[in-house]
Amino acid sequence: MAETTISTVKPEGNLVQRGLKEGLFAGAISLGLFVLFVGLKTDQNMQNELILVPRWGLLAIFVIVAAVGRFLSIVFLQPWLAARKAAKAEEVKAVTEEEGFFRKHFNKIAIAALVLYPPIVLSLVGVQGSLKFVDNFGIQILIYVMLAWGLNIVVGLAGLLDLGYVAFYAVGAYSYALLSMHFGLSFWVLLPVAGILAALWGVILGFPVLRLRGDYLAIVTLAFGEIIRLVLINWTEVTKGTFGISGIQKATLFGIKFDASPEGFARMFGLPMSSAYYKIFLFYLILALCLLTAYVTIRLRRMPIGRAWEALREDEIACRSLGINTVTTKLTAFATGAMFGGFAGSFFAARQGFVSPESFVFLESAVILAIVVLGGMGSLVGIAVAAVVMVGGTELLREMQFLKMIFGPDFTPELYRMLIFGLAMVIVMIFKPRGFVGSREPTAFLKERRAISGSFTKEGHG
Amino acid sequence: MEYFIQQLLNGLTLGSIYGLVAIGYTMVYGIIGMINFAHGDIFMLGGFAAMIVFLILTSLFAGIPVALALLIMLIVAMLMTGLWNWTIERVAYRPLRGSFRLAPLITAIGMSIALSNFIQVTQGPRNKPIPPLVSSVYEIGAISLSLKQIIIIVLTVVLLSIFWYIVNRTPLGRAQRATQQDRKMAALLGIDVDRTISITFIMGAALAAVAGTMYLMYYGVVSFNDGFVPGVKAFTAAVLGGIGSLPGAVLGGILIGLIESLWSAYFTIDYKDVATFGILAFALIFKPTGILGRPEVEKV
Numbered sequence: 001m002a003e004t005t006i007s008t009v010k011p012e013g014n015l016v017q018r019g020l021k022e023g024l025f026a027g028a029i030s031l032g033l034f035v036l037f038v039g040l041k042t043d044q045n046m047q048n049e050l051i052l053v054p055r056w057g058l059l060a061i062f063v064i065v066a067a068v069g070r071f072l073s074i075v076f077l078q079p080w081l082a083a084r085k086a087a088k089a090e091e092v093k094a095v096t097e098e099e100g101f102f103r104k105h106f107n108k109i110a111i112a113a114l115v116l117y118p119p120i121v122l123s124l125v126g127v128q129g130s131l132k133f134v135d136n137f138g139i140q141i142l143i144y145v146m147l148a149w150g151l152n153i154v155v156g157l158a159g160l161l162d163l164g165y166v167a168f169y170a171v172g173a174y175s176y177a178l179l180s181m182h183f184g185l186s187f188w189v190l191l192p193v194a195g196i197l198a199a200l201w202g203v204i205l206g207f208p209v210l211r212l213r214g215d216y217l218a219i220v221t222l223a224f225g226e227i228i229r230l231v232l233i234n235w236t237e238v239t240k241g242t243f244g245i246s247g248i249q250k251a252t253l254f255g256i257k258f259d260a261s262p263e264g265f266a267r268m269f270g271l272p273m274s275s276a277y278y279k280i281f282l283f284y285l286i287l288a289l290c291l292l293t294a295y296v297t298i299r300l301r302r303m304p305i306g307r308a309w310e311a312l313r314e315d316e317i318a319c320r321s322l323g324i325n326t327v328t329t330k331l332t333a334f335a336t337g338a339m340f341g342g343f344a345g346s347f348f349a350a351r352q353g354f355v356s357p358e359s360f361v362f363l364e365s366a367v368i369l370a371i372v373v374l375g376g377m378g379s380l381v382g383i384a385v386a387a388v389v390m391v392g393g394t395e396l397l398r399e400m401q402f403l404k405m406i407f408g409p410d411f412t413p414e415l416y417r418m419l420i421f422g423l424a425m426v427i428v429m430i431f432k433p434r435g436f437v438g439s440r441e442p443t444a445f446l447k448e449r450r451a452i453s454g455s456f457t458k459e460g461h462g
Numbered sequence: 463m464e465y466f467i468q469q470l471l472n473g474l475t476l477g478s479i480y481g482l483v484a485i486g487y488t489m490v491y492g493i494i495g496m497i498n499f500a501h502g503d504i505f506m507l508g509g510f511a512a513m514i515v516f517l518i519l520t521s522l523f524a525g526i527p528v529a530l531a532l533l534i535m536l537i538v539a540m541l542m543t544g545l546w547n548w549t550i551e552r553v554a555y556r557p558l559r560g561s562f563r564l565a566p567l568i569t570a571i572g573m574s575i576a577l578s579n580f581i582q583v584t585q586g587p588r589n590k591p592i593p594p595l596v597s598s599v600y601e602i603g604a605i606s607l608s609l610k611q612i613i614i615i616v617l618t619v620v621l622l623s624i625f626w627y628i629v630n631r632t633p634l635g636r637a638q639r640a641t642q643q644d645r646k647m648a649a650l651l652g653i654d655v656d657r658t659i660s661i662t663f664i665m666g667a668a669l670a671a672v673a674g675t676m677y678l679m680y681y682g683v684v685s686f687n688d689g690f691v692p693g694v695k696a697f698t699a700a701v702l703g704g705i706g707s708l709p710g711a712v713l714g715g716i717l718i719g720l721i722e723s724l725w726s727a728y729f730t731i732d733y734k735d736v737a738t739f740g741i742l743a744f745a746l747i748f749k750p751t752g753i754l755g756r757p758e759v760e761k762v
Contacts, residue, residue, distance in 0.1 A: 032545050036514045036538075037507075037584050050590055052517050161564070208747045215497055218567075219701045220746055222694065223739035230739075234732040362690070366571045373568045419579035425572025426554045433558055433565040 019074035027067030034062045106381065114287055118280045134279045136395050139351060142286040143344055145387040148371040149293045149380060150340030155369065156377035157297075157306065158333035159313030159458065161218045163365055164225025167205070168198040168338040170232060170360035172345020177245045177355045178238070187251035187350050191343060198342025199335040206334035210327055225365055232357040244356025251350040253281055282351050289347060293340050294380050300336070301443045309333050310443075314458045367391075370425050376435025378457060385436050394421050464604035469727040470720065475611045475680065477719020478618035482673035483696035484703070484711035485625070486666030492642045492706035493662050494559065499570035500550060502693015503577035504543050504667050508674025509684040510581060511539040513590055516678075528595055532613075532679070539671040547667030548660055556656070574689070581686040589685045596679065614676045621672060622712060625665075629708065638662055642706070691735075695722075698742050704755020713753060 039059035045051045102109065117138060121130045151165045172194040179190050205224045209217055232239045239245070300306040308329045311319050320326055349355050367390070375386030394417045428436075439451040483505050490498040512535040519531050554569040598609040629635035637658045640648040649655045677692065678684050695718055703714025718738055725737040746752070 029545070029549060032542075033549060036511055036542060037581065040514055040518075042514060042517065042585055042590055044588065048591075050513075050517055050592065052514070052521060155564075161567075208743060211750050212746055213750070215491070215705065216701060216746055216750060216752075218497065219697060220743050223698065223742050226694070227736050227739050230733070230736045234736075362694075363575070366575070370568055370571060373564050377564070415583055416579075419576055419583055422572045422574070422576030422579060426569045426576065429565050429569045429572070430554070430557050433561040 015075055015079070019071045022074050023067045023071030026070035027063050030066035031059075031063045034059055038062055110384075111291070115284075118283055122276075122280075128276065131276050131279055134276065134283050136398070137392060138283045139279065139286055140395060141387055141391045142283070142290055143348060143351075144368065144371060144391045145384050146286065146290045146293055146344045146347075147341060147368045148375065148383045148387055149290065149297060150337050150344065151368050152337075152372050152378065152380070152383055153297060153300075153309070153340070154333050154337035155372050156379075156383075157301065157313065158309040158330065160330060160333060161214065161221070162334075162337070163218045163222035163362075163369065164205075164228075165221075165337070165341055165368055166360045166362070166365040167225040167228040168202060168341030169345040169348065169364070170228055170357070171198045171201050171338075172342030173349040173355045173359070174232065174239065174245075174345075175342070176346035176349040177248045180249045181245065181247075184249075187249065187346070191346050194346035195339040195342040198345065199339040202334040202336075202338025203331055206331050210330055222362065222365070225360075225362060229357050229360050232360070239357075242357060244354055244358070246354045248349050248353045248355065250278065250353065251282070251285065282347075286347055286351075289343055293343075296336075296340075297380060305329070305332055307444065367421075374425065374428050374432075374435055376437040376440075378440055379435065379437040382435050382437030389436075390421065390424065393424070394418075465727070468605050469723050471605070471607060471611060473720035473723035474716060475614050475719070476723060477699075477716035478614050479673045479676055479680070479715075480692065480696045480699045480718050481712040481715025482618060482621065482669045482676075483692060484700040484715045485708060486670045487697050487700040488703070488705055488708060488711040489638075489662050489666050491700070493638065493659055494555070494566075494645075495563075496555070496566045497570065497697070498555075498666075499567070499693075500573040500577055501666065501670060502691075502696065503574050503689035504547050504550075505670040505674045505677075505693060505696070506581065506684070506686065506689030507546055507577065508539045508543045508667075508671030509678045509688060510585065510590075510674075510686075511542040511671065512536070512675040512678050513592055513684050515539065516592055516595075532595065532675075536672060536675050539675050540668040543667040543671040543674070544664040547663045551660060551663040556659075574693075578686050578689055585686065587686060589683050591683045592678065594682055610680055614680065617672065617676065621669065625669070626708070628665075634658075634661065695735075695738060698738060701752055702742050702745055704752030707752070707754045707756070710752060710754035 039054065039056055041053045041055055042050050043053050118130065118134055121133045125133065147165070147169060150168075151162065154160050154162045154165070175194040175197045176187070176190045179185055179193065180187070185193075205221070209220045212220055233241055235241075301310070308319070308324050309332075311322075311324065312326060312329050312333075316326060319329075348359070352359075371386045371390055372383055374390065375381075375383030397413045397417050397420065434453075439453060440457050441451050483501065486501050486504070487498060490496065490501070515535045515538045516531065519526050519534060550573055554573050555566050558565045558569060596609045596613065600607045600609070629638060637648070637653045638661075640651070640653055641655050641658045645655055648658075673692075673696075674684075677688070696715065699714035699718045700711045701714070702717060703710025703712070721738055721741055722734050726734045729737070
């Protein structure tokens with residue numbers, strides 16, 4: 001920070017000089033970083049031995065991009081940012097109380113848009129074309145929204161860092177898969193059952209870790225997540241191990257099945273057979289589940305238990321001194337968060353028709369946690385925005401077939417999906433460490449409701 | 463009895479590798495209080511660097527002695543991962559220092575995802591097998607001790623002694639310990655805190671690179687997602703030993719290695735990781751700050 005303010009005062013020539021120096025330095029560093037991994041590629045030959053294939057051209061591109069990028073950033077970007085910041089600081093900002101119409105009614109508009117999304121897509125691209133949009137972009141994103149909102153209760157409200165949230169997702173998915181397979185129960189019976197079972201696991205796993213704080217809690221929750229996944233892999237008599245359980249019953253709409261039978265949805269309404277109707281039904285189902293999660297979260301925040309969660313996040317010692325039972329407070333947070341994970345899990349199983357331990361790896365927990373933090377912990381809108389950006393963005397990458405024309409036919413954008421996801425996590429955090437939505441609305445206030453900056457809320461110690 | 467000693471040796475070897483990685487976790491945690499999730503992938507990068515250097519050496523100098531090749535692999539891998547970890551700290555962690563606690567954790571997870579996918583994209587998703595480097599095996603009674611194991615254990619002991627010396631007897635180590643205790647006060651007393659933290663990252667990465675090279679030598683194969691499982695286990699080791707404590711990290715690593723090999727030997731191999739994580743959870747319930755960790759004093 002200090003460097004940039006000095007550089008704006010210094011004459012232009014000096015800046016270019018510094019830019020050149022830093023650019024060369026960045027080039028040298030990136031040469032060192034990439035010389036082995038980009039400059040050389042290891043391939044297997046016919047004898048299955050590793051051979052090296054040089055790629056010096058690609059290495060040169062990497063180095064040049066790093067050097068030129070650093071130079072441009074020093075000479076143009078940083079002075080410009082500093083100037084903008086200075087201009088912003090000088091400008092006396094009138095405190096505007098009046099928000100725009102869009103901002104004021106953002107939630108209502110967003111919900112209306114989501115409800116209207118499937119019919120609009122249907123009318124625009126037809127029944128078969130809508131599959132991709134409703135399934136990949138709609139359902140996929142909403143599942144992550146729901147999971148992130150569920151985890152938000154644990155991390156954002158109660159301030160307990162949980163790195164194994166995907167375990168409850170797995171519990172929900174497997175309880176639906178196994179119970180529907182063995183007892184033939186329907187989705188609507190098993191949805192609450194899956195939620196209850198997941199909540200029970202939340203309590204079981206939460207109980208031993210109550211004494212742990214901060215990073216110890218993080219590693220133990222991570223360990224529990226891994227234990228559940230490993231048990232799912234190894235307990236083959238029940239879970240069929242890595243093969244997973246397939247042929248899971250689909251969800252029904254008031255007893256109407258979505259299949260080709262005469263009582264099926266398509267025949268009943270005289271529509272052509274298509275799996276798009278089931279997807280649209282699932283879209284509304286997960287939308288309803290998401291809204292339920294949001295509603296429960298908003299209501300709970302105003303109830304004593306929700307306030308206790310947030311108080312626990314702000315200051316655990318003060319909480320204890322005021323007579324709040326921290327044990328039950330933490331356990332209810334774990335259980336409530338886990339319950340929504342369980343709902344999402346059983347929905348996931350009904351949507352895929354197939355569950356395997358592969359879907360419940362640590363990476364999923366990390367992605368969900370990343371969405372919660374990137375969105376701004378505790379802010380429902382921010383989390384939804386983060387889910388749309390991160391999940392929708394990576395899904396979008398699958399669709400970018402036109403990139404093949406630029407980079408040649410061997411280019412597969414899917415490969416770069418997680419690479420870009422990881423880098424995006426880093427970049428967003430650096431520029432917005434408090435998440436996309438920087439303001440919070442406390443539920444307790446003195447005279448009038450006001451949004452405060454996210455920096456005023458604490459993140460909890462354990 | 464022989465079988466038990468054999469398993470003990472195997473566990474010790476594995477534990478040495480975990481211990482070396484765990485030191486990187488525990489040092490970074492001690493000095494800036496963050497879980498460096500990307501450390502497991504730094505370990506994997508070390509293995510990859512060693513593998514590529516090995517291929518360069520065998521294609522350029524066909525009859526190179528194994529000891530020399532190993533030495534060059536080790537040095538290049540250490541330099542390479544040191545540079546990587548330095549860059550990562552500079553780019554992804556330093557701007558967030560002093561920000562809230564979860565921000566660097568998220569960037570570290572992001573870096574971990576990015577690193578393993580970077581290797582997958584640039585080097586391909588397949589396993590990379592190399593021919594066995596060291597294959598001598600010594601038979602002592604019914605116990606077989608391979609040269610690989612001896613190298614790993616001896617190298618670990620030597621590195622730990624050097625490391626112990628640096629941390630406890632040099633000005634650099636004093637600066638590190640001071641920064642660990644109180645960053646602001648250390649800065650006021652003239653310690654270049656940023657530089658100390660950078661050096662800590664480089665040292666941790668170098669140890670991880672040694673572990674990565676040893677892993678490559680021991681198993682003869684490396685793949686882009688090899689960072690995660692050993693990384694998590696090394697982190698488990700660091701926590702079990704008491705995070706922030708250097709002897710704790712080594713002790714934790716050896717314990718985890720022993721648990722793993724003894725469990726696979728006497729019970730079922732399927733559940734060895736479950737046993738590791740289960741014992742971690744169990745140990746932390748009774749000793750919430752790890753075996754050698756100092757309890758966190760809360761000031762009101």
